[in-house]
Amino acid sequence: MPSPFPGMDPWLESSTVWPGFHDKLIVRTVEVLQPQLRSRGYYVDIGERIWFAEAGRGILPDNIIVRHTESPANRSTEMSLLTVDEPVRVLRAPVEVREPYLEIYESQRHQVVTGVEFLSPANKRNSTGRRLYRQKQRERRRANVHLVEIDLLRRGRNVLDMPVEVAEAMRPWQYLVNIVRRGSDEYEFYPIKLPDRLPRIGIPLKAGDGDVRLDLQDVFNRSYDIGPYPERLDYTAAPPPPELNPDDAAWADEILRSKGLRQ
Numbered sequence: 008m009p010s011p012f013p014g015m016d017p018w019l020e021s022s023t024v025w026p027g028f029h030d031k032l033i034v035r036t037v038e039v040l041q042p043q044l045r046s047r048g049y050y051v052d053i054g055e056r057i058w059f060a061e062a063g064r065g066i067l068p069d070n071i072i073v074r075h076t077e078s079p080a081n082r083s084t085e086m087s088l089l090t091v092d093e094p095v096r097v098l099r100a101p102v103e104v105r106e107p108y109l110e111i112y113e114s115q116r117h118q119v120v121t122g123v124e125f126l127s128p129a130n131k132r133n134s135t136g137r138r139l140y141r142q143k144q145r146e147r148r149r150a151n152v153h154l155v156e157i158d159l160l161r162r163g164r165n166v167l168d169m170p171v172e173v174a175e176a177m178r179p180w181q182y183l184v185n186i187v188r189r190g191s192d193e194y195e196f197y198p199i200k201l202p203d204r205l206p207r208i209g210i211p212l213k214a215g216d217g218d219v220r221l222d223l224q225d226v227f228n229r230s231y232d233i234g235p236y237p238e239r240l241d242y243t244a245a246p247p248p249p250e251l252n253p254d255d256a257a258w259a260d261e262i263l264r265s266k267g268l269r270q
Contacts, residue, residue, distance in 0.1 A: 008237040009228060011266040014203045015159050015182055016231070017246040017259070022128060024239065025160070031230035032125050032157075033107050039226060040111070040210065043219040048114045049212060051123075056106040056139060104129055104136065108143075113213060120213050121153040131163025144168045153211040154187040157223065162249055169194050181255075184208060184223070201255045242268040 010016045019028050033053060040051045109123035122143075129136030147154050148168075156167045159182050165171050167185040173194050174183060180198035188195060188211050197206045205227055209218030242263050245251075251259060263269040 008232075010231045010236070011242070011262055011268060012201075012259070014199065014201065014205050014224065015227070016236075016240075017161065017181075017201065017251065018240045018242060019231075019236065020160055020162065021247045024236070025128065028230060028234060028236075029125055029127055030107060031234060032226060033109060035226045035229045036109060036123065036125075036221065038229075039221060040109075040219060044111060047212070047216065047219070049111055049120070049219075050114055051109055051111045054108050054110050056108070056143070057103065106130070106136075111210070111212070119150070119152050121155065121211055122147050123155045123210065124157065126156065126158045126160060126166070128160060128163060131158075131160060131166055137164065137166055140166055148189075151189045153189055154185075155208070155210055156183075156185040156187070158183045158185075162247070167196075169196060174198070179252075186211065190214070201251070202258055243270075 019025060037051055037053065044050055106127055106129065108125070110119050111121040111123070112118060113120055124130075124140075126140075127136070130140040131137065144154065154168055158165075158167060161181050165174060165183070167174065167183060168187050169185050174180075174196065177198040179200065181201045182199040182205075184197040184199065184206060186195040186208065197208065199205065205223035207220060207222045207224075210221050211218055246259075250256075260269065
């Protein structure tokens, strides 16, 4: 069953749903790009940032360990006068965060020429995640590596490798794709509104070689089709925050009713 929307589906932005969908986007992008790249002397592979963080905004623990204590109602009055009431205690265990991304290599020298990032909530909403993502941007800048950033999350700070003022001047939009071509004197990006089809973009390679084409909507559709999303997403409820503006909410409601997903 395909997604009910012509472009991005905001119900996928849930913190519990997005990680699995993010991984599918990565794998489907490899499937689309690899045949194009191989015939031109390049290949694409999956890299991964691994770090530890406390559970919080954008970071969910695999499980929560709670230490239960005796209820105050079961203690004697004398004991209650001598002690404080026991709080609920939750183990502050660090959470391992794994962020896959893509890198395109020139085949002969195995040299990275382009990085491709599908942003995650941790990149935009967690201080450590933002710092590590910014660090990776700087490393690619110093190495003269092109960068393609795909932000399909409405919530959180804009961390793309471009001046915030440039993107804000193009409002209204909900999603952004940013292409950083090393040596170019232009900002190249796609501001995307919720009703828009996701764009077909050019992925830059070495100087003198033309781009390879990536149809983001096709990647999205393939990722949605193989997932559990028709069964898992509750389209009768509101999407994850931030709240849709009135026009987008009315548009989404009409779409969902026309597909029989709302009464």
